Amino acid sequence: MAYSLSLADVGSITEAELEHSTVKFLPKWEDIPADFRTGNLYTQLAQARLLDYPMPGISITFLPGFDDERACMAIDRCITAHLKAFAPRHEHRIAGVGYMISQVCTITEV
Template sequence: MNSITDAEVARSTEKLLPKWDEIPQEFRNGNLYTRVADAHLHDYPLPGVSISFLPGFENEGAGEALDRCITAHLNAFAVKHEHKMAAVGYMISKICKVTVV
């Protein structure tokens, strides 16, 4: 997450997006994590969820780093929308635990 530069946030990047065939099927079909990515992309709240960082990611500044990482990848136009949403949802699942409350 911390490798995302200001230029990548401004112009986008694909550098951390996994290839389509590396993304588990449950993310390709859509799930809670891809809904979080979609909410972030369209800037709307996702009520009724709790998001917590997984061990190793809960350091100070992790929220800002995650936001920068997600934003930079969601703004990428070089990959299909479905790939981008599945990949970002998968990335979120590797960093955070999202649960319905």
């Protein structure tokens, strides 16, 4: 089954999930495309967010429906809640969150 992430999904993150973490929208390892498992701009962004590293040299364009301030805040909450999780191994979490990010925006190098 194809993985997708909707605005309703990202907007459903609770305060408890934000504080303690969740994996409810993290795609299964086998549903994550190979280029996310080996690393790309999306996974680099996920890694930078997790480790609080700067991510220079990229441009982010949110997809239609995810491009207003309220949606961007929900996306940030969703990504943060999933990056805090300790349940999946690190590689799965970074690849999965990178893939989640790709469902809501396009990242290009500048």
